[in-house]
Amino acid sequence: MSFDIPDFSAVKILVVGDVMLDRYWHGDTHRISPEAPVPVVRIMQNEVRPGGAGNVALNIAAVGGKPTLMGITGNDDESGVLQKILADAGIACHFEQAPNQPTITKLRVISRHQQLLRLDFEDGFQNYNADSLIEHFREQLNQHDLVLLSDYGKGTLNNVQMMIELAQQAKKPIIIDPKGTDFERYRGATLITPNLGEFEAVAGKVSDNDALSSKGRSMLDQFGFEALLVTRGELGMTLLQNGKPDKHHPTHAQEVFDVTGAGDTVISILSTALASGMPLDAATQLANIAAGIVVGKLGTSTVSLAELKYAIQERQVAHTGMVDEEQLLTAVTQARERGESIVMTNGCFDILHAGHVTYLEQASRLGDRLIVAVNIDETVRALKGADRPVNTLWRRMTVLAALGCVDWVVPFSEETPERLICQILPDFLVKGGDNDPDLIPGSKCVREAGGEVRVMQLVDSCSTTGMIKTIRDSDSGPSK
Incomplete structure (x- = not known):
């Protein structure tokens, strides 16, 4: 991932949705x-x-954007507090005030950075006549670059289909954070951002990326969306677009402290980036990074431009562990500038065993840095059968990255890693077992660049297939 964050100061976004006040009481227990x-x-x-x-x-x-916020509150002190905080942040607000109904308020009691209790004060605005809100929405459309609809199911977006139609007429992109199981009401939106639970409530359970893609693309066709971004917690997020390949982005969260408001951050940064002219995939990556930052904070929080820039810079600096291809290329370049030699191998590594570890330790001794390229789940399934892999890509990469002999772990999606190997051009290309060195993918380009191809001896009686068979044949009960 390599991109510059554009200037967001000229971006104008019309935000309409359920507004609420979050109160936090902190104390000792x-x-x-x-x-x-x-x-x-x-x-x-x-x-x-x-x-x-x-x-x-x-x-x-x-992050420097210019939002206008529309919603419904009560005619009470909470509404005034809410408007003052937002005005102090430079946000233009237009709130309809419903008589005899409270502003939606959530009170959280927190001790030692742990939430002990949440109290909700709300009646919702399901029966509120929002005709004047629609009229103001119509007036504001041409003054904004993009429409963002934030649905928490409290009633503000009861007329969401009319808002979508008006935005379509004004040729404005429409990004929606949905709620509930009736996605028909969002028909015609440019993009919606359900979390995995919300997606499965509509499309049905998904067991892997293939099922998610199949059900997601059916959803695109059924409801006329141009794109669908499914946020998946520890699995990151998946972007599906009409006419373009799936994009599965791993999470960037280092530590998950509180997921409150993470979805708000995703749709905010995504929309701001899109309105500034960033391509959708790059905007998704930026939103993914922002989500990784905000879940490390307590309660509903924001992400600053400085935090985003720092996070991107950190990812572009060479480091060890799980990396994507662009990070790997940067890391390898920097390693070579330090005079370090590169060793590379690849495989499925479904259930890591003593044979794998011995082989990787031997490989690492050939040079200064060891790269392990790992098959994604789909290619493991094609190679090993429908019941494989036992462990998902993220789990396999996590275990490999924890080995002291391994520097970088990178996924590859093709049948073989030949393209990636020929990009890296390691000093040593290594495989185990009875492989013919001349037939190892990438061997030709490595040798032409002056590198060596080595075949390492594997430990006898160690194989993932054998381990799985032993477990299945065992009568000693479930494995621990």
């Missing part, structure tokens, strides 16, 4: 109440933050 088996929290600090569509708008403003 040292004892259990004598009245009931619950902790006693001595409140020391309280804070308020915009939630829902308000958090979406804040995320846009945090």
Whole structure:
């Protein structure tokens, strides 16, 4: 991944959705109440933050965009607090105030950075007549580059289909964070961003990337979406577009502390990047990086432009562990500038065993840096059968990256890694077992570049297939 973040200062986004106020009470907990088996929290600090569509708008403003926020609140103090916070952040607000109904408020009690309790104060606005909101939406359309609809199912977007039609007439892209199982109401949107649970509630359970792709592409056709971005937690996110190949982006989260508002951050950064002219795949990668940052924070939070730039810079600096191809090429270039030699091997590594470890340790001794290229799940299945792999790509790469002898682990999606090997041109190309060196993919280009091809001796009686058979044949109960 290599791209520059564009200037977002000219980007104008019309955000419409369910706005809410998030309150946080922080305190110490040292004892259990004598009245009931619950902790006693001595409140020391309280804070308020915009939630829902308000958090979406804040995320846009945090990276320099210019959002206008429309929604429904009560006619109460909470509405005033919400509007002041947003106005202080430079966000233009247009709130319809419903009489005799409270602004949606969520109160979280937190102690030692852990959420102990959440209380929701809301009636929703399902029966509110939002004709004036629609009219103001119509007036604002031509002043904005993109429409972002943030649906939390509270009633603000009851007339979402009318908003979509108006945005289509104005030729504005429409990005939607959906809610519920009725995706028909979002028909004609440019792109929607369900999480995996929301996607499966509509499309049915998915067991792997192939099933996700199949069901997702059916959804594109059924509802007339141009693209679909499914956020998948620890598995990252998957982008499906009409007429383009699937893109599965791994997560960038280093530590997951709190997922509250992560979806808001994804759609905010994605929309801002798209409105600035970034291609959809690059915008998705940027949103993915932002999500990885925000889940390391407590509560509904934003990501700053400086944090994004730092995260991108960090990914472009050579490091060890799991990498993508662009990171690997950068790392290899920097290693060679330091005079280090490169060793490369590849395989499925489905269930890592002593044979694998011995072979990798031997390979690492040939040079300074060892690259392990790993088959994605689909090519493992094609090579080994429908019941493989036992472990997903992410799990296989995680285990390999933990080995002290391995420097970089990179996935490859082709039948063989020949293209990648010929890009890297390692000093040593290594395979194990009874491979013919002349037939090893990539051997020709490595030798032509002056490198060597080596075949390492494998440990007898060690194979993943044999291990699986032993486990299946065993009568000693489930493996531990």
